[in-house]
Amino acid sequence: MKHLILGSAALALTAGMALAESHGTMVRLGTEGAYPPYNFIDDSGEVAGFERVLGDELCKRAELTCEWVTNDWDSIIPNLVSGNYDAIIAGMSITDERDEVVDFSQNYTPPSPSSYAAASEDADIEAGVIAAQTGTIQAAHIAETGATLLEFPSPDETVSAVTSGEADAVLADKDFLIPFTEDGTLVFVGDDVPLGGGIGMAFRESDPELREKFDAAIQSMKDDGTLNAMIKEHLGEDSPAF
Structure with missing residues (x-):
């Protein structure tokens, strides 16, 4: 600005x-x-x-x-x-x-809400493999659910894990994920998650x-x-x- x-x-x-x-x-x-x-x-x-x-x-x-x-x-x-x-x-x-x-x-x-995003709307966010950035509130949240946490050092790597099939979905700040849903890379799945x-x-x-x-x-x-x-x-x- x-x-x-x-x-x-x-x-x-x-x-x-x-x-x-x-x-x-x-x-x-x-x-x-x-x-x-x-x-x-x-x-x-x-x-x-x-x-x-x-x-x-x-x-x-x-x-x-x-x-x-x-x-x-x-x-x-x-x-x-x-x-x-x-x-x-x-x-x-x-x-x-x-x-x-x-x-x-x-x-x-x-x-602001965190959100799950995946390659398809039928992704299993309850018991699947969920990617999140290490040391984030999203990673801590996943660890308390029935899903398997897959952590990465950088946020871009969490998205790549989903597109490569390594993870079923990613949990991150919704603001961060919006561009990936707008360009068709990912779709939002489930409800927003209030954290922090x-x-x-x-x-x-x-x-x-x-x-x-x-x-x-x-x-x-x-x-x-x-x-x-x-x-x-x-x-x-x-x-x-x-």
Whole structure:
């Protein structure tokens, strides 16, 4: 999304850089870069998607200078805790289990449904083999059902497992699966599954001040309607909003 007023954007960026330089810090935002439409790598090799636009706007409102770092999903929390970046903004659902390790901001998307998708509508999602990304709320859900869980490091691999016949279906965020159903690769099967408490940013428990800055920025975007507009633009008109 282009800044509407280049001059004011430049001034905000300059102010943010001055603030960051005065404290000698650069805030590093960690994301996966492999989960469209939330985050992905574009043709120029840059982080793009809903969370890139959102993160840049939050940094602007918090008057922070930020840079983006990509990290594989299966180690994204450990690398936050070890200091490789300062916050996670990567389609991460807020759960009690994760909250024991990191501190979450308030959610920047409401709880949205997960869905099963398969190559055909008669796929067995009750007792079949279901693919999910490792370390996700979807994988945890499958493990509690009568189905067989088949985990993969990346979300694209879960879809490939279905198209190759290795898995009967995939369970993932519905927003992620919609493009595969629209192009005819997959079809939705069964009912949507409500999981998690919405998506939020994650921080080290030792960084409450940074979390509070982003919390305030998220709230300001909720208050002025900017966040809802951004959700509709990047996640779709039917995506839950505030």
